[in-house]
Amino acid sequence: MNYYNEIKNELINNEINRKVKKYSINKSDLNTYYNVGKLLLAAGNQYGESIIKEYSIKLTEEFGSGYSQRNLRNMRQFYKVSQKWQTVSAKLSWSHYCEILWFDDNKFQYYVKIAELNNLSIRQLREKIKSNEYERLPEFTKNKLLNQDKQNVVDFVKNPIKIKNDNKCDIFSEKVLQKLILEDIENFLEELGIGFTFIKSECPIKLGNRYNYIDLLLYNIKYRCYVVVELKITELKKEHTGQIMTYMNYIDKNIKTIEENDTVGIIICKQDNKYVIKYCSDERIIAREYELV
DSSP: OOHHHHHHHHHHHHHHHHHHOGGGHHHHHHHHHHHHHHHHHHHHHHHOTTHHHHHHHHHHHHHOSSOOHHHHHHHHHHHHHHHHHSOOOTTSOHHHHHHHTTSOHHHHHHHHHHHHHHTOOHHHHHHHHHTTTGGGSOHHHHHHHHHTOOOOTTTTOOSSEEEOOTTOOOOOSHHHHHHHHHHTHHHHHHHHOSSEEEEEEEEEEEETTEEEEEEEEEEETTTTEEEEEEEOSSBOOHHHHHHHHHHHHHHHHHTOOTTSOOOEEEEEESBOOHHHHHTOSOTTEEEEEEEEO
16 A cells, blocks of 8 residues: 555645635544544554654655644544544644644543633643643542533632732732732633633622621622632631631522522632641532742
């Protein structure tokens, strides 16, 4: 079998499809690179790894740039990945896949899912990878993804949560931390996961004759629940869970409707204390450390 001619024909047919059927360019690309990857794997098995370099030189001479050794190896890896997962999403472009092809299975699946759900651009996907988003996910979330279990509102809250501090402010109070978050609220909401929206900072609630103020009140559209966020620049303490639980109960009794789910609490602190959360009586409360970047 002449593997090179087969590869060449696949690429020529793809160029024809791209010109005639512009609406299906992405699907055509993925199908072509899948077939080319399959041929490259077979050719490598017969002639050795050096065949990649040989084909890269010949394809570049005939078709121009775009067929470097790296790109050909990406096509071969794309075929291998596709075989493992049976199907790949046509919602993602070839450029998307090139960013994640060499990740391990779970990490690859995570970024495919996130890119699909959020319609991520290449730039946005690269930013998530650069920020080590997957590595900052809790282990139980990774297990849920692996087992395809149902997720909840706090599963994708990263740890640590990265907060931009371009001016290198000294965090001497919760107010300063709150100010940094509000200056880039969109980035903060993305750090929390999917579906979070901002309602109000310093949200007043009246307990008896005194007003208390919730640092950040959010709402999650996907899970239809309010989210209370409290900021602490110290190690997590047991009184912090009591405080946020009071605020959550107030929201549940006075603001949320019967159609909405129970309020969730997120304590963002300088240093977590796993024993405080371990023995907390309310499983709706989670704690995450913050990291200034």
